[in-house]
Amino acid sequence: MGLIEELQRFRVIDAHAHNWSLFADTAYLSECLDRFALRGIVILSNLTGGYDPTPKEIVQSNEDTARLRDAVGERILPFCYVNAAYPEHALAQIDYWGGQGFCALKFWVSQHATDERTSVVTEAALARGWPVLYHAYYRPHGEAPPNEAPPLEIAELARRFPQGQFIMAHMGAQFEHGLRAIEDCANVAVDYAGSINENGAYQLGLELLGPERVIFGTDLPGADYYVNVGRVLELDVDDEVKQLVLAGNIERILGLQSHVV
């Protein structure tokens, strides 16, 4: 069996993507959905406004996500993007987009996870039944965005809201650090979306967190779909586990069974 044929045995949802860069072109994004046979794709934001977006830029990002969903259809799983440094605006965004079919909250790098304003916004999202996907990075090198949350902060936030469901993106970048940071937080799942390709990340995730807390995502379009999904196919685990990672876990977290094509 060829590599592509092996992939086709599984249903796949990409739980981490952005409608920016090449995916600002809706037609190209739709073509990729078909080409990759994706059952669904989580759209987190188009990153308008950079590290510290204004309320106006946040609105623009969420409107672009909504337009994409309206154009492409139910395979687009829209997450509400907020900047918790503007808590009143973030709460209003959650309220508004919650009424427009958005299904979860996305934090990027504009606020620390330990910031009180983050807690206020998180509480509102969780009250709506939304999971919270949080970018997290442990950076041994380079200058971090000023308010970027490292994995230990995600653990602190998750402990503060033990009833809530969190997704820590990128396994915190350096996977041994990130996974150990949230290992004891049963309400935190992880994705390994992106171009970091270090062998062992998924294996340690499954070992420490179990098969129901590891989620497939890509960070498309900035990373390659096949490169990301191939990491899961490479794992020496049962197909049932791969299927949980590739779609089952995000379906459960988002309550998607009836929504996904």
Add this chain to the structure above:
Amino acid sequence: MIVTVVDSGLLLGPCPFRTIPSAVADVLALREAAGFDRAVAMGFRSLLYFDPIAGLEQDLAEYESLAEWLHFYAVLNPEFPQWAELLQRASADRRLVAVRLVPALHHYGLDAPIVGEIVGLAGELQLPVNLMARVFDDRVAPRFVDQQVPSMQQVANFLTRCGETRVILSMFYFSELQALPVDWASLPNVYVDFGCCKPNVASLDQLRQWFPLQRALFGTGAPFYYWQGSRLGLAGARMPDEARSGILGRNALEVFAWD
């Protein structure tokens, strides 16, 4: 069509900060799973030992039972006194198929005269020179790893000075390669390994628009890096099957002068 598969970029041996599955049995299992006929590897000992020859000898000894199909780069640190001896050693051993330079970790300039001497002598000995941009992901390597990736202008200058010597670029990112101020058509002896280059969603589809595919190689960095995603990326890329099979192995046969 019988397709030869060559992985031109394995990373083997004891990694100093993480256990990776690279015992002989692991490498055999990797070969079985990935289906490659031959591979070219770099051992961490070759890269990191004070005495690169001693490190290389240990790598060769550990994997001697795989010598029929597993080849190695001879990592050469120009500041080590016996670089010329290592070059001669490489040219005399069929298991050693190229010299590898890793200035990002050994911290020397590509414009140093000694680098030119090495490239020239390698060419005389019919050895390709592999220039490795980095070994580890720049963002998540341990803090004590100080990788200083050469500027793309330095790399471009290096390539234009290499003349008839075959050169392979490895572990450069797509964004870096596309920014290299060179005319690839005018560098007929330069090959690029695209197996570990951080492609975006369209990088491999667009590769043929700017790079001559008959000079593209594919090394995955396994087992330090995941291999199957990279291979799947090539399998799914929009390019002629003939070009794909060349990248997968036939081009490597040419650059390493294998029959």
